[in-house]
Each structure stands twice: as C-alpha cells, then as structure tokens.
Amino acid sequence: MENRDTLFTTYGIDKGALPHHIAIIMDGNGRWAKQRFLPRNLGHRQGQKQLKATLKDCVTLGIKVLSVYVFSTENWRRPEDEVSFLLSFLKASIQDEINELNNEGVRLRFLGDLTQFDNELMELIQSSESLTSTNDVIQLNVMLNYGARRELINAMKSMVQGGVDMANVDEDAMAHHLYTTGIPDPDILIRTGGDIRISNFMLWQCAYSELFFLDTFWPDFNMQALCEVVAAFQKRDRRFGGLSE
Numbered sequence: 001m002e003n004r005d006t007l008f009t010t011y012g013i014d015k016g017a018l019p020h021h022i023a024i025i026m027d028g029n030g031r032w033a034k035q036r037f038l039p040r041n042l043g044h045r046q047g048q049k050q051l052k053a054t055l056k057d058c059v060t061l062g063i064k065v066l067s068v069y070v071f072s073t074e075n076w077r078r079p080e081d082e083v084s085f086l087l088s089f090l091k092a093s094i095q096d097e098i099n100e101l102n103n104e105g106v107r108l109r110f111l112g113d114l115t116q117f118d119n120e121l122m123e124l125i126q127s128s129e130s131l132t133s134t135n136d137v138i139q140l141n142v143m144l145n146y147g148a149r150r151e152l153i154n155a156m157k158s159m160v161q162g163g164v165d166m167a168n169v170d171e172d173a174m175a176h177h178l179y180t181t182g183i184p185d186p187d188i189l190i191r192t193g194g195d196i197r198i199s200n201f202m203l204w205q206c207a208y209s210e211l212f213f214l215d216t217f218w219p220d221f222n223m224q225a226l227c228e229v230v231a232a233f234q235k236r237d238r239r240f241g242g243l244s245e
Contacts, residue, residue, distance in 0.1 A: 004060055004061065004062070007060070007061065007223070007227055010227070011227040011228060011230070011231045012231050013061075013227060013230055013231050013234065014234050015062070017234050018061065018062050018063065018230065019063060019186075019187035019188050019230060019233055020063070020064050020065060020184055020187055021063075021064070021065035021066075021067065021183070021184050021185065021186045021187055021188075022058065022063055022065070022066055022067070022186060022187065022188045022189075022190065023066075023067040023068070023069075023186035023188070023189045023190070023201070023202055023205075023206065023209065024054070024066070024067070024068050024069065024189075024190045024191070024192070025069045025189070025190070025191040025192070025193075025198070025199060025201055026047055026050075026051065026068055026069060026070075026192060026218040026221075027191060027192050027193030027194075027195060027217075027218055028043075028192050028193030028194070028216070028217030028218045028219070028220075029043035029044045029046065029047040029217070029218055029219060030043050030044075031043075031193065031217055032046065032047075032217040032218070032219045032220065033046070035217075040082065041082075041085050041089075043219065044085070044086065044089060045089070046219040047218050047219050048089070048093055049219075050218055050219050050220075050221055050222075051068060052097070053222070053223075054066070054221060054226065055106065055138065055140060056104075057222075057223045057226050058138060058226070059104070059137060059138050060223075061226070061227070061230065063138065064138055064139065065138070065139045065141065065183060065184065065186075066138060066139070066140050066141070067111075067140075067141035067143060067180075067183075067186060067202070068140070068141070068142060068143060069143045069146065069199075069201050070090070070142050070143055070144050070146075071086060071087075071090070071112075071143075071144050071145055071146070072143075072145070072146055072147055072199065072200065072201075073112075073113065073145055073146065073147030073150050073200070074147065074199075074200065087117075087121065090121070090144075091120065091121055091124060094124045094125075094128055095124065098128050098131065098132075101132060101140070102131050102132050102135065104137065105135045105136065105137030105138070106132060106135055106137060106138055106139075106140050107132045107133065107134075107135040107136065107137075107138070107139040107140070108128050108129055108131075108132045108139075108140050108142065109129060109139060109140070109141045109142065110125045110128075110129065110141075110142045110144050111141050111142070111143050111144070111146060111179040111180060112143055112144040112145040112146035112147075112151075112179060113145045113146070113147075113150055113151075113154065114144065114145060116145055117144075117145070125144075139183070141180070141183065143201070143202075146179070146201070147200045148200045148201060148202055148203035148204065149200055149203070151178055151179055151204070152174075152178075152203070152204060154177075155174055155177035155178050156177075158177045159173065159174075159177055162177075174204070175204070178204060178205070180202075180205055185205045185206070185207070185208070185209065186202065186205060186206055186209045187209060187210065187233065188209060188210050188212065188229060188230075188233050189201075189202070189206050189209040189210070189211050189212070190212045190214065190229055191211075191212070191213050191214065192214045192216050192217060192218040192221050193214075193215075193216075193217055193218060194213075194214075194215045194217075195213070196213045198211075208238070208240050210233050210236050210238065212229050212232070212233075214229075
C-alpha cells in the first residue's frame with residue numbers, strides 16, 4: 001500500500017480538502033473482457049477485484065463514503081444467463097468478503113428496491129448490514145436494483161402513506177425518504193468506460209456533484225486514476241448556484 005502523504009505530494013492533493021463521498025458507475029467490465037477475447041463473466045469477476053482494490057484505496061486516502069452502482073433496475077433486461085450469473089456472483093462475493101470487510105472496519109449498506117430478491121440474498125444483505133453496522137472506517141453503499149426514478153417515486157409514495165402534508169414537502173422531507181437518508185450527497189461522481197451519461201443513478205443526490213467521465217474500463221481503474229480525480233476535484237470552483245467569493 002502506498003504511503004498516504006507520498007500520494008498527496010505526488011498528485012498535489014490537499015489533505016484538508018478531501019471529498020467526503022465518492023460515487024462510481026463501474027462501467028466497462030464486458031468490453032474489457034471482449035478486448036481480451038474473454039467471456040463477459042470474467043470481466044465482471046475482474047471488476048469485483050477492482051472494487052475491492054478501490055475500496056482499500058479510498059481508505060488510504062481518507063474517503064469516508066463510497067457508493068457503487070452494482071445492479072440497476074434496468075439490468076433485468078440483460079440476457080437471463082448474465083443476470084443469473086450477476087446475482088449468484090453477488091451472493092458468493094458477500095459470503096467470501098464479509099468477514100474481511102468487517103475486520104477492516106467497513107460499514108456495508110445495500111440501497112435500492114430490494115423487494116425483488118430471493119430470501120437467500122435478502123438474508124445475506126440483512127446479516128451483512130447488521131454485522132458491520134457499528135464500523136466507521138468507511139461506509140460502502142452497494143446500489144442494488146437501484147434506479148433514481150424509482151427511488152423518487154417510492155419516496156413520494158412513502159410520504160403519502162406516512163400522512164405527510166404535501167404543503168410541507170421540501171428538499172429535507174424528500175431527502176429523508178430516499179434510500180440514502182442520512183448519507184451526505186456525493187462530492188464526486190465517476191463513470192468509467194467512456195460513456196458520458198449518468199444512467200438513472202442518484203439523480204437527486206448528484207445535483208451538485210462534480211462529474212468525471214473516464215475512458216478507462218472499470219477493471220483498469222486504479223489508485224493513480226482515483227488520485228487524479230481527487231486532485232482535479234480540488235481545483236474546481238464549486239459555487240452551488242452562487243458566486244465565488
């Protein structure tokens with residue numbers, strides 16, 4: 001593991017102005033595999049290894065929250081065998097990694113519409129969240145069966161069912177009913193894989209996030225790329241609709 005202070009010096013990162021929350025659309029696993037004449041499933045396996053490495057890199061830098069787009073509400077449209085692999089691989093990954101994540105102080109959260117998953121996966125999700133609930137080194141938000149439009153619709157339904165007076169609905173009320181309630185909005189949104197769109201990901205939360213679209217496929221993302229994004233983030237003038245001082 002590279003020394004934190006050395007990384008800050010090398011990439012010109014101000015340790016006093018680190019982003020608190022980074023969100024990533026981990027795109028390009030399949031194309032990474034295709035370039036190497038490998039099955040798409042091997043691309044997803046390599047992507048999982050890169051997620052593990054990036055989580056450790058975020059801990060090294062001092063990032064406190066990492067959110068990753070693992071399975072979207074639209075991913076059900078993929079070929080049945082790929083969907084089946086992704087869900088089976090997710091289960092196996094949780095089982096294989098949970099003890100190490102817990103020992104390293106990772107708090108694990110699964111955010112999205114989880115009602116479509118089978119009992120085995122739901123039990124894994126619940127037990128993993130419970131086991132890691134008091135950890136505070138970093139929080140990893142796994143966005144699962146997640147879609148921002150569905151999230152906003154569900155938030156409105158939740159408010160109606162809870163008897164919230166629509167005259168009192170404001171940004172705070174809406175944020176309280178999102179999957180991410182209590183979690184600060186992302187400072188940075190990274191998308192790998194070369195596409196320049198956010199694909200129904202955290203539309204509300206990323207209203208003022210700094211966006212970075214990288215040509216790098218997700219399995220090739222690394223500490224250098226992460227540091228370069230953080231350094232570039234610190235050079236941006238974040239006005240949040242106002243004027244610079």
